[in-house]
Amino acid sequence: MTTPAGRDSTADYWRIAIVEDHLLQRRRTEQLLHAQEGLRIVWSGETFPLLLQWIRTQSPATRPHLVVLDLVVERGPNVDPDALRDLIDSGVRVLVLSAMASPALVRRVLQAGVGSIVGKRDSEADIIEATWAVLQRGTWVTPELASVIAGDGSRPALSDQEQRALVLYASGVGLDAVAATLNVRPDTAKKYLARVKAKYAEAGREARTKIDLRREAIRDGLIDPEV
Template sequence: MSGGRAGSESENRRRLAVVEDHRLQRMRTVEILSAQPGLRVVHACETLDQLVAWMGAVADAGRPHLLVLDLLVDRGPEADPAVVTRLVEEGVRVLVLSAMGSVPLVRAMLRAGVTGVVGKRDSEEDIVAAVRAGLEGREWITPELAGVMAGDARRPRLSDQEERALVLYASGLTLDAVALDLGVKRDTAKKYLDRVKAKYAGAGRPVHTKIDLNREAIRDGLMAPRVPPTAP
């Protein structure tokens, strides 16, 4: 009888997965979360690719309800927002637990649909609270990160489509390619970019060329600087 109750309790606990490449940090995160009533860590690994591979082999009943995800990996590629988008679409909630080393990547993850972002310098109590908020479908973002994401007071307020158009165009795409990616007509994409330029001018930061737009988008954390490849 006692075994039946234990099994029932295990089944009723909310399932979590942890992706963290630093072993001690991963073990401590698992320890903290496993000690919480109603929570159970079903998988922990170093990279997002490893998690996806594991999820492809596990039954739906064993998949995590929420993923606690570190974004940056010392010995591999950073977490891919496209993969996170697919996980979110499949019903997995994602909480970013990161050192916030890349604001543009955090922005991309927010656009991908993560339920919240918590910093590694935050208290263990805050991390647990963020996990519970995510499981309940509530957003969580720390005041420190909110300030970073807001940028300075001179950062123009762009709509989602204007921001996407800016990032695509400033990344090097042609106007036609931007329109195709956004799923709009060329004239509409041009209107988005014209509005972007007008808003930057209104903020006292005039932009005229694609190079200007690239510079300001990097300054505002909308995209990361392009790092030239190292010579072999």
């Protein structure tokens, strides 16, 4: 038998863990994935810390290949993006199944490296397709996710270079270093930042200083507050 990329050769199925604090939603997700040939639910519970606690007791042969994860729970802490990044770095793939109540948190977990995010208003067919896409190390983008990534109407539409300049500068990098990183002249980097400030002003979000830019970049989920 040929083993799909990323799946160990000791089993002919993918191991799935589910984090969802609403029992009915969790049970339906279990049913939905269990019905797929080649998938097996190995753990299901209410919170991300409980999942991490369980994973620490598992061997590589029993750890999940994929975690289907709700970000925001009512009876416990929300997902910590740093802990999520550590889990992903260990080789576990993650598909977020979320109501997307916190766009900033969604953008932060995307930066942590999750395979994709499916909204709870998306169809069950979307959930299945996203699951298989992430297992095969692909990505999945729904219209709802695309709108979250783009931000709401109050988030300025920045070009790639403008956003890179903002992230670097708001993270504490000096103007000359920003220019060097972007491979442009310092006056060009300065123009990028001037355009960023103008676009935030047009959106009704004044950001005249470096501190202001950092505040707005954090608000839009572009940089980690701890950086």
